[in-house]
Amino acid sequence: MTTETRPEPEPATTTDADADGTVTTTVNGIRTLLAPRPGPLSAGLLFRVGSADETLATSGITHLVEHLALHHHGLSDLHYNGTTAAAHTHFHVTGTPADITAYLNGVCAALRDLPVERLATEKEILRTEAAGRSAGPAHAAAVWRYGPRSYGLAAHPEFGLQKITEHDVRDWARTWFTRENAVLWITGDTVPEGLDLDLPTGEWRPAPEATSALPTTPAWFHGDDGGVCLTAVVPRSTEATLFAGVLGKELFRELRQKGGYSYTAAADYSVRDADHATVVAYADSLPEKQDALVGAFVDVFAKLRAGRIEQSDLDAVRASALTLLDVPDLAAVRLPGRAADLLLGRPGLTTAQARAEIEAVTVEDLRDVARAVWADALMQVPDRAVDWAGLTAAPAESADIVTGRRHPAVGNDAVALIVGDEGISLVTPRSRATVRYAECVLMRSFPDGARHLIGPDGISLTVEPTLFRIGPSELAVVDGSVPPSAVVATEPRDPSLIPRPAKPDLSTAWKDPRAWPVTAAIWALGVLTAVLAVLTCVLAFHATDRSVPAGDQDWRPVKAAALVTAGAAALCVTQVRRRDRGRA
Numbered sequence: 001m002t003t004e005t006r007p008e009p010e011p012a013t014t015t016d017a018d019a020d021g022t023v024t025t026t027v028n029g030i031r032t033l034l035a036p037r038p039g040p041l042s043a044g045l046l047f048r049v050g051s052a053d054e055t056l057a058t059s060g061i062t063h064l065v066e067h068l069a070l071h072h073h074g075l076s077d078l079h080y081n082g083t084t085a086a087a088h089t090h091f092h093v094t095g096t097p098a099d100i101t102a103y104l105n106g107v108c109a110a111l112r113d114l115p116v117e118r119l120a121t122e123k124e125i126l127r128t129e130a131a132g133r134s135a136g137p138a139h140a141a142a143v144w145r146y147g148p149r150s151y152g153l154a155a156h157p158e159f160g161l162q163k164i165t166e167h168d169v170r171d172w173a174r175t176w177f178t179r180e181n182a183v184l185w186i187t188g189d190t191v192p193e194g195l196d197l198d199l200p201t202g203e204w205r206p207a208p209e210a211t212s213a214l215p216t217t218p219a220w221f222h223g224d225d226g227g228v229c230l231t232a233v234v235p236r237s238t239e240a241t242l243f244a245g246v247l248g249k250e251l252f253r254e255l256r257q258k259g260g261y262s263y264t265a266a267a268d269y270s271v272r273d274a275d276h277a278t279v280v281a282y283a284d285s286l287p288e289k290q291d292a293l294v295g296a297f298v299d300v301f302a303k304l305r306a307g308r309i310e311q312s313d314l315d316a317v318r319a320s321a322l323t324l325l326d327v328p329d330l331a332a333v334r335l336p337g338r339a340a341d342l343l344l345g346r347p348g349l350t351t352a353q354a355r356a357e358i359e360a361v362t363v364e365d366l367r368d369v370a371r372a373v374w375a376d377a378l379m380q381v382p383d384r385a386v387d388w389a390g391l392t393a394a395p396a397e398s399a400d401i402v403t404g405r406r407h408p409a410v411g412n413d414a415v416a417l418i419v420g421d422e423g424i425s426l427v428t429p430r431s432r433a434t435v436r437y438a439e440c441v442l443m444r445s446f447p448d449g450a451r452h453l454i455g456p457d458g459i460s461l462t463v464e465p466t467l468f469r470i471g472p473s474e475l476a477v478v479d480g481s482v483p484p485s486a487v488v489a490t491e492p493r494d495p496s497l498i499p500r501p502a503k504p505d506l507s508t509a510w511k512d513p514r515a516w517p518v519t520a521a522i523w524a525l526g527v528l529t530a531v532l533a534v535l536t537c538v539l540a541f542h543a544t545d546r547s548v549p550a551g552d553q554d555w556r557p558v559k560a561a562a563l564v565t566a567g568a569a570a571l572c573v574t575q576v577r578r579r580d581r582g583r584a
Helices: 063-074 096-113 117-130 139-147 152-153 165-176 236-256 287-305 313-324 335-344 349-358 363-375 472-480 506-511 515-543 557-584
Strands: 025-029 030-034 040-048 078-085 089-095 182-186 220-222 227-237 265-271 277-284 378-381 404-409 411-418 423-427 434-438 442-445 451-454 462-463 487-489
Touching: 030 335, 040 096, 063 078, 063 089, 063 096, 063 117, 063 165, 089 096, 089 506, 096 349, 117 165, 139 152, 139 220, 139 227, 182 335, 236 265, 236 277, 236 287, 236 313, 236 349, 236 363, 277 287, 277 363, 287 363, 313 349, 313 363, 335 487, 411 472, 423 462, 434 462, 451 472
Parallel strands: 030 182, 220 378, 442 487
Antiparallel strands: 025 030, 040 089, 040 182, 078 089, 227 277, 227 378, 265 277, 404 411, 411 423, 423 434, 442 451, 451 462
């Protein structure tokens, strides 16, 4: 192992405290915020890296580095943890000054030299963690809004775990977990003795640009949970924060108290990056009330967009927000949020500035936010369309298909894979999905020959050799065209998970109107075959004249009848197979 030359810890340099008493300093080149409060110390080390910085083929690598960095702490009475979000990773701890020093110095030491011998074990732990994690109401919306990139990655499984190597995690740690890309906060007035936070030198990295899978907004898509969820990305502002509070009150009043459509009806505001935030509105419902729920949900937004906002609602939300600024030791309480803003490159507000902005918000400001929310809305609805409300259906299929060789599905010529030089398409009578090789963000390669491809718009398709008439040469075209960086080789599947062609249900053939003409032809051919078979037997009986020598008997009529019978029987069998194949 190469011996790393470590720089000497730099002394902390303190600047003047701001109006709230928050002190800015540095610890070994890392920007640091200090604000005292009574009791045990709390501290957090944030890095500007998260799932949004990954690709689908490397997804999970930041989370994996976080787990490896914390492994050596093991069982401890110390209150500590680590979290990986879309745009940052946070290591935080509460304890004595010695605890803070030991924990944070230990995290930095592990980041410099990750315990890669734990790689396989930590991957399994992450898979277990994912299996027990429940998705929030806005989970599906992130996939439809961003696609499988940037801020949409947090809503996808961590597909990259199987591909990530020791070299990958080490390189990721060296690149992103650097002193210039970090911010430290401590709820004390001095830096604990011995805290040096030795990290490699790098550069500050701004939050990633958001991608989009939506050609237009406002838009809607079908969801599976029976509820209604609306998300919108708006500029970060105090007005938008208060609007979310007023929206939550209006949804609760109209959908639960008045209409009785929902048990949960609420709204939320969350920061996405330095300049944008996400407003989420959600309401659940029973199946028999979903139509009424959707209508009432849309009406709430129509009311707010028209400016019909109760001053009393704004006053109540404003009072709650101001109350949060009156808590003891406010500067220390606000440290994590201010550190996150500093990390993102956004100037933080002092308490006086925050208070002034809250007090200045008007009903007209909330109306403007309501209009901005609706303009960018992405609405998840149950099994019904909402075009009547002025929303456009989000694209659920590809706009075109590739040109190439057609490979029909086994037992169903109406479904086919088209393998071309530029991409691959899956077409059915009701849909089409296309992934172009150069744009493919992930191809999962299964040892049994299956390939699962995902495009940047979130459209995906699966090549199952057991279901399509496709051979190794066609798979070789796909394998050779997708960028290697997007390919993840998976572990073998359980044989029971490999799909097989469905067997036709012959007992219900007569119920399908499309099969009636073919079925009628089969019956006619069957009857004709039976008649011809009887005729052949009769001719054969009469052709056998015992008074005529065997060599002089005329068998030509019998042979002709037998030939016609065999042809009718073959045609009947062909029609049966065609009917069953079309229904498979």
